[in-house]
Amino acid sequence: MSAALNRPAIRALVVKDWQLFEKQLAAYVLAGIGALALIGHAQRWSFYVGSLMLIIIMVAVACFAVSTSLLNERKDKTLAFVMSLPVSPLDFYLAKLIGNLITFGLPFLILAGGAVAVTLSTPVPDGLITLVLLLCAHQLLAFCLSLCVAMQVESEGWNIFAMIGSSVLINPLMAGLSQIPDIARHWPTNEVVWSWQALAILAAQLLLSLALLGYTSWRHLRKQAFY
Amino acid sequence: MTPAFRLRGVSKRYEPFVLEALDLDLPEGQIMGLVGVNGAGKTTLLRLLAGLTLPDTGSVEVLGLAMPREQVRVKQQLGLASEDMRLYGSQTLAWHMDFMRRFYPEWDAAYAQHLLRRFDLRAEQKLAGCSHGQRVKALLLLTLARRPRLLLLDEPTTGLDPVARAEVLEALAEVLLDERRSVLFSSHQTQEVERLADRIGFLHAGRLLACEDKESYLGRWRRLVGQGSVDELVSGWPEVAQLRRSGSQIELRVREHGEALLQRLAGAGLQLRQCEPMSLEEIFVTTVRNESRREGALA
Amino acid sequence: MPLSLRALDTLRAAAMLAGLFFHAALAHSPLVQPFFPTADASQAAALDLLLWPLHLVRMPLFFVIAGVLAARSLARHGMAGLMQRRARRLLLPLLVGVPLLHLAMTALIQQAMDQVQRPSPLLRWLRQADELSLPLGTGHLWFLYYLLLFLVLLWVARLLLPPGAKAWLRALPLPVWLIGLPLLLTPALATVSAPHPAPEGLLPQFWALAAYGAYFAFGFLFGTRLQQLAGVRVLALLGVGGGLALAAFLALLDAPRAQAGALLGAVSALASAWLTLALIGLALRTCKRQGPLLRYLSEASYWVYLVHLPLLFALQFACMDQPWSWFVKLPLALVVTLGLCLLSYELLGRRLLGRRLPDQARASASTP
Numbered sequence: 080m081s082a083a084l085n086r087p088a089i090r091a092l093v094v095k096d097w098q099l100f101e102k103q104l105a106a107y108v109l110a111g112i113g114a115l116a117l118i119g120h121a122q123r124w125s126f127y128v129g130s131l132m133l134i135i136i137m138v139a140v141a142c143f144a145v146s147t148s149l150l151n152e153r154k155d156k157t158l159a160f161v162m163s164l165p166v167s168p169l170d171f172y173l174a175k176l177i178g179n180l181i182t183f184g185l186p187f188l189i190l191a192g193g194a195v196a197v198t199l200s201t202p203v204p205d206g207l208i209t210l211v212l213l214l215c216a217h218q219l220l221a222f223c224l225s226l227c228v229a230m231q232v233e234s235e236g237w238n239i240f241a242m243i244g245s246s247v248l249i250n251p252l253m254a255g256l257s258q259i260p261d262i263a264r265h266w267p268t269n270e271v272v273w274s275w276q277a278l279a280i281l282a283a284q285l286l287l288s289l290a291l292l293g294y295t296s297w298r299h300l301r302k303q304a305f306y
Numbered sequence: 307m308t309p310a311f312r313l314r315g316v317s318k319r320y321e322p323f324v325l326e327a328l329d330l331d332l333p334e335g336q337i338m339g340l341v342g343v344n345g346a347g348k349t350t351l352l353r354l355l356a357g358l359t360l361p362d363t364g365s366v367e368v369l370g371l372a373m374p375r376e377q378v379r380v381k382q383q384l385g386l387a388s389e390d391m392r393l394y395g396s397q398t399l400a401w402h403m404d405f406m407r408r409f410y411p412e413w414d415a416a417y418a419q420h421l422l423r424r425f426d427l428r429a430e431q432k433l434a435g436c437s438h439g440q441r442v443k444a445l446l447l448l449t450l451a452r453r454p455r456l457l458l459l460d461e462p463t464t465g466l467d468p469v470a471r472a473e474v475l476e477a478l479a480e481v482l483l484d485e486r487r488s489v490l491f492s493s494h495q496t497q498e499v500e501r502l503a504d505r506i507g508f509l510h511a512g513r514l515l516a517c518e519d520k521e522s523y524l525g526r527w528r529r530l531v532g533q534g535s536v537d538e539l540v541s542g543w544p545e546v547a548q549l550r551r552s553g554s555q556i557e558l559r560v561r562e563h564g565e566a567l568l569q570r571l572a573g574a575g576l577q578l579r580q581c582e583p584m585s586l587e588e589i590f591v592t593t594v595r596n597e598s599r600r601e602g603a604l605a
Numbered sequence: 606m607p608l609s610l611r612a613l614d615t616l617r618a619a620a621m622l623a624g625l626f627f628h629a630a631l632a633h634s635p636l637v638q639p640f641f642p643t644a645d646a647s648q649a650a651a652l653d654l655l656l657w658p659l660h661l662v663r664m665p666l667f668f669v670i671a672g673v674l675a676a677r678s679l680a681r682h683g684m685a686g687l688m689q690r691r692a693r694r695l696l697l698p699l700l701v702g703v704p705l706l707h708l709a710m711t712a713l714i715q716q717a718m719d720q721v722q723r724p725s726p727l728l729r730w731l732r733q734a735d736e737l738s739l740p741l742g743t744g745h746l747w748f749l750y751y752l753l754l755f756l757v758l759l760w761v762a763r764l765l766l767p768p769g770a771k772a773w774l775r776a777l778p779l780p781v782w783l784i785g786l787p788l789l790l791t792p793a794l795a796t797v798s799a800p801h802p803a804p805e806g807l808l809p810q811f812w813a814l815a816a817y818g819a820y821f822a823f824g825f826l827f828g829t830r831l832q833q834l835a836g837v838r839v840l841a842l843l844g845v846g847g848g849l850a851l852a853a854f855l856a857l858l859d860a861p862r863a864q865a866g867a868l869l870g871a872v873s874a875l876a877s878a879w880l881t882l883a884l885i886g887l888a889l890r891t892c893k894r895q896g897p898l899l900r901y902l903s904e905a906s907y908w909v910y911l912v913h914l915p916l917l918f919a920l921q922f923a924c925m926d927q928p929w930s931w932f933v934k935l936p937l938a939l940v941v942t943l944g945l946c947l948l949s950y951e952l953l954g955r956r957l958l959g960r961r962l963p964d965q966a967r968a969s970a971s972t973p
C-alpha cells in the first residue's frame with residue numbers, strides 16, 4: 080500500500096466534485112443570502128421565514144453534498160470510471176472527504192456565522208447564542224455521520240435514513256436542552272453564559288464528529304483495493 | 307521484454323461465484339481476446355488486472371509491477387473501459403477531456419481531436435443527451451487518447467451500429483501498430499476476436515478453459531463429417547467434444563485434431579467425408595455446451 | 606484600455622478621499638447634529654449643500670468602478686482567480702478590521718462620554734444610558750461586506766442564469782440603463798431614511814443589495830462601453846437632469862426623515878444615478894494622465910479609507926471642547942487625519958496590503 084499522497088490527483092478529484100455540485104451550491108447560497116436579508120428586514124414575519132429558510136438550507140446542503148458526491152456516483156456508475164484513473168483508494172477517500180468538507184463547510188460556516196450575527200445584532204436575546212451554537216454543532220455532527228455512513232455503506236436506504244434521521248433529531252435536541260435549567264435559564268437574557276452542561280454537550284458533539292471522521296479514515300487507510 | 311500482464315494461481319471468491327486458480331499471460335505487443343458467456347468471470351478478471359480488487363490467492367503482475375500495490379503507477383499506463391462504467395451525464399465531452407488531462411501528462415490532444423472527428427462526436431454536447439453508441443465511443447476516446455501501454459476493454463463494441471463498430475475496430479488496430487502496446491478485450495462477438503486477436507482466452511464459469519495462440523487453437527479444432535457405425539464410446543474420448551448423428555450422417559467436433567486421431571476414428575468405424583476447420587463461434591458454443599453437460603453430470 | 610482605467614482609478618481614489626472629508630464634515634452639519642457622535646457646537650448650514658450631494662454619488666461611484674474592475678479581473682484570471690484576489694484584498698481587511706474598529710470606537714466613545722465638556726446631543730443621550738453597548742456592525746467598512754456579497758452573487762448569477770439572459774443583460778444599451786437605474790433605485794431609497802443611511806448591520810439589507818447591487822451590475826455589464834458616457838451630449842443630459850433632481854432633493858430635504866417617501870426617493874435616485882454616471886464620463890474625458898502624486902494618493906487611498914475613522918473621531922473628540930470655528934476645526938481634522946493615515950500607510954499599510962513601491966507601480970496604474 081502506497082502511503083504517499085498523490086496530491087495532484089486528489090486536487091483534480093476535489094475540483095471535479097466541486098464542479099459537479101456547483102450549480103446546486105449556488106442555489107443554496109442564493110437562498111441563504113435571501114434568508115439572512117429576510118431576517119435583517121426586522122419584521123416578525125420575515126424573521127420567522129428567514130430563520131426557517133436558514134435551517135432548511137443547512138440541512139439540505141448537508142444531505143445533497145453527500146448524496147451528490149457519493150451516492151449518485153454509485154447509482155450513476157461513474158464510480159467505476161473514477162476508479163480506473165491513476166488513484167489509490169486512499170486518494171479517492173481523501174478527495175471525497177476534503178470535497179465534502181468544502182462543499183458543506185463553506186455554506187455551513189456562512190450560515191452559522193449568519194445565525195450568530197442574527198442573535199447578536201437583532202433584538203433576539205443574546206443568551207440564545209448557546210442554543211444557536213449547539214444546534215449548529217448538531218448539524219455538523221449530522222453531516223459527519225451522513226458522510227461516514229455514505230463512505231462505508233452502499234445501500235441507498237440506509238444512507239437516506241442516516242441523513243434524515245440525524246437531521247430530524249434537532250427537535251428532540253432542542254426539547255432536551257430546554258429541560259436543562261442551567262442552559263435554558265439564560266436564553267431569554269442578554270447574557271451569554273456557557274454552563275458546564277452546555278460546554279460538555281458542545282464538546283461531545285465536536286469530539287464525536289471528529290471521531291466519526293477518524294473512524295472512516297482509519298477504515299479507508301487499511302483498504303488496499305477498491306472492491 | 308516484460309509481459310503485458312502475468313497472473314499466477316489467481317483466484318477470487320464472490321459468493322456464489324468463484325474464479326478458480328488460473329494462470330494467464332499476455333506478451334507485450336499482443337492482443338488477447340477473452341471469450342465467455344455473461345457471468346463467466348470476465349469482469350472479475352479485468353478488475354483483478356486493473357488492481358481494483360485483491361485476489362484471494364496468487365500473484366498479479368501488470369506491466370512488470372505487482373498489483374494492487376502499484377496500482378497508481380500501473381493505472382497511469384493502463385486504459386480500462388468496462389461495461390459498468392459511466393461518464394458524468396451533466397457534463398460535456400470537452401469537460402471530460404479536460405478532466406483526464408489532469409491525470410495523464412501523456413494525454414495526446416491531437417490524437418483526441420483526430421478520434422473526435424473519426425468517431426463523429428461533438429465535444430460540446432452534454433453526455434446525457436448522447437445515444438448509447440456515442441457514449442461508448444466517448445469512453446473509448448477518453449481511454450485511447452492517453453496512449454496507454456495496456457488496454458483492457460470489456461465488450462467494447464456491444465451496442466454499436468456496424469459503422470461505429472468498424473470505426474472502433476480500426477482505432478484498435480491502429481493502437482496495435484505500436485509494438486509496445488497490448489490489448490485485452492472481452493467480447494461476445496467471436497468474429498471480432500477471430501479477426502483481431504493474437505491470443506485467445508476462454509473463460510467459463512470461473513475456469514480458464516484455454517489460453518493460447520489463436521492460430522494453434524483454431525488449428526486444433528476440426529469438424530468431421532462422415533458415415534458409418536461409430537460406437538457411442540467415441541463421444542467419451544478426450545479429443546472428441548461432440549458427436550451427433552443425423553440419420554446415417556455422423557458429425558464429430560474434435561478438439562485435438564491430428565493424423566493419429568483420424569486413424570483411430572477410422573478404426574472405430576468412421577468413414578470420413580469432410581474435415582473442416584471450425585469458426586471460433588462454433589468452438590465457443592460447443593465448448594460451453596460441453597461444460598454445461600459436464601457440470602450437469604457432476605451435480 | 607489603460608487610459609480609462611487610470612481615470613477610473615483616480616476617480617475611485619477621489620471617492621475614497623472624499624469619504625474622509627464627508628465623515629469629518631458631518632461633525633459640523635446641522636442636519637445630522639442630533640445623531641452624529643462627533644457633532645460639534647460650531648455648525649455650518651452651507652456644508653449640507655455640499656455633503657448630501659456628495660453622499661449621493663460617493664459610494665455609487667465606488668461600486669460602479671468595482672464592477673468594472675471585477676469584469677476585467679474575471680476575463681483575465683477566471684472566477685477562481687477573481688475570488689482569490691478579492692478574498693485577500695477585501696475579506697481579510699473586513700475580518701480583521703471590523704472587530705478592531707468596534708473595539709476602537711467603543712473605547713473612543715466611552716472616553717469621550719467621560720471627558721468631553723461640550724458633548725454632542727448623542728453623547729449626552731448616551732451618558733444617560735446605563736452602559737455603553739454599541740450595536741455590533743461593520744461600521745464604515747460596510748462597503749467591503751457588500752462588495753464581497755456582490756462577488757458571491759456574481760458567481761451565483763454566472764452559474765444559474767441561462768446563456769440567453771446573460772447575453773441580453775450584456776447587450777443592454779445606455780438609454781435602458783439611464784432609465785433603469787433610477788427606476789431600480791427609487792423603491793430602495795424610498796423605503797429607507799433620508800438622507801439614506803450606511804447599511805452597517807451584520808445582516809444584508811434588501812435596499813442596499815438592490816441599490817448598490819444595481820451600480821455594481823452596471824459597472825460589470827457596461828464597463829467596456831463606458832466611453833459612451835464621455836460624449837458631450839450625454840454629459841450635458843446627465844449633468845442638467847441630475848442637477849435638477851439634486852436641486853429638488855435639497856429643497857425637499859429640510860430635515861431628516863425616518864422614511865424618505867416616494868417623491869424624495871425618486872429625486873434622490875435620479876440625482877444619484879445620473880450624477881454618478883456624469884462624473885464617470887467627466888473623469889474619462891478629462892483625466893488623461895496620472896501624475897506621480899495622484900498615483901501615490903490612489904495607491905494609498907484604500908488604506909487611508911480603511912483606517913481613517915477612529916483617527917478622525919479621536920481628533921474631533923479631542924478638539925470638541927475648543928471654542929474654534931468649524932472653519933479651523935474641519936481643515937485641521939482633515940489635514941492631521943490624512944497625515945497620520947499616510948504615515949501609517951508608509952509604516953504598515955504598504956506591507957499589509959501588498960502594494961508595490963512607486964517605481965514598480967509604473968507597470969500598471971490600476972491592478973484590480
